Amino acid sequence: MKKxxxxxxxxxxxxxxxxxxxxxxxxxxxxxxxxxxxxMLDQERELNAVSVALQMINLEELRCSTATIRTExxxxxxxxxxxxGISNSNxxxxxxxxxxxxxxxxxxxxxxxxxxxxxxxYTGNFTSASIHTFIPxxxxxxxxxxxxxxxxxxxxxS
Amino acid sequence: xxxxxxxxxxxxVIVILIMxxxxxxxxxxxxxxxxxxxxxxxxxxxxxxxTPTMLETTTDCVFARNNETISxxxxxxxxxxxxxxxxxxxxxxxxxxxxxxxxxxxTLEEWGISYSFNASIGPNQITYFESGCNQSVRxxxxxxxxxxxxxxxxxxLDLKVC
Numbered sequence: 001m002k003k004x005x006x007x008x009x010x011x012x013x014x015x016x017x018x019x020x021x022x023x024x025x026x027x028x029x030x031x032x033x034x035x036x037x038x039x040m041l042d043q044e045r046e047l048n049a050v051s052v053a054l055q056m057i058n059l060e061e062l063r064c065s066t067a068t069i070r071t072e073x074x075x076x077x078x079x080x081x082x083x084x085g086i087s088n089s090n091x092x093x094x095x096x097x098x099x100x101x102x103x104x105x106x107x108x109x110x111x112x113x114x115x116x117x118x119x120x121x122y123t124g125n126f127t128s129a130s131i132h133t134f135i136p137x138x139x140x141x142x143x144x145x146x147x148x149x150x151x152x153x154x155x156x157x158s
Numbered sequence: 159x160x161x162x163x164x165x166x167x168x169x170x171v172i173v174i175l176i177m178x179x180x181x182x183x184x185x186x187x188x189x190x191x192x193x194x195x196x197x198x199x200x201x202x203x204x205x206x207x208x209t210p211t212m213l214e215t216t217t218d219c220v221f222a223r224n225n226e227t228i229s230x231x232x233x234x235x236x237x238x239x240x241x242x243x244x245x246x247x248x249x250x251x252x253x254x255x256x257x258x259x260x261x262x263x264x265t266l267e268e269w270g271i272s273y274s275f276n277a278s279i280g281p282n283q284i285t286y287f288e289s290g291c292n293q294s295v296r297x298x299x300x301x302x303x304x305x306x307x308x309x310x311x312x313x314x315l316d317l318k319v320c
Contacts, residue, residue, distance in 0.1 A: 073211055108260075108264045136211040148215065
């Protein structure tokens, strides 16, 4: 093999190595980009769940009030029971607020027979669910004057 | 420059390129780790609302025909620990412990979250619950609430989540 041929072989090998490195780099990059967009979607869903939970706690239809003074982190049990029916019959209106989520309130202590109250359920199709968002709140039963420790669970679906 | 030196320089350039490639791929990997704003916010909401909500909760203990709240029981437990509930659920301190235990068991413990809950006045412990979050654990989130009592002292309530 002549010296010139060896030199051109060297150049070709270097070119091949650089090309392989570039291809590996592109594969890595596109892989990370794909994972990133999935993570972004998950994060978006979680943020949505948190925002829905906060909206729900502050929803005028549910909040406890005594002599027009509103109580923080408190849901009136009578309003809550009434709201379950309203949210089903006005699904389109509440879909704009709560979107693809399932929202329920679980009474922890003191417990009742009916422990979990489903407030809003997304009726469309979904393939995956994000992690749940739990927010503690008080459910006030004005008839029996009992304040239940409860957990609002918001599940974002996609 | 001799030919051998030139070749060594060429090799060095290739090595530097490979190192740069490895460095950037690691850098990209670490910077693109998911930001956990939502999870963090959710956890903060959970922990910060937990103790105040718990204090407002009605218990099984009845004093003067009214069911006491945990906050009321805490006050009675500090000021008159021997006082018994009128419906045979034990003293104020026993009823307080039972109520807090039920809430913690059905929430944090059920979700597999390690926690410790401590109520104390200075060095005197009133109640303490723990599940996998003892003092040796370094990485934790602490939420403290000060609850004044009718005796004039303050109860410190610490919820630690590891």
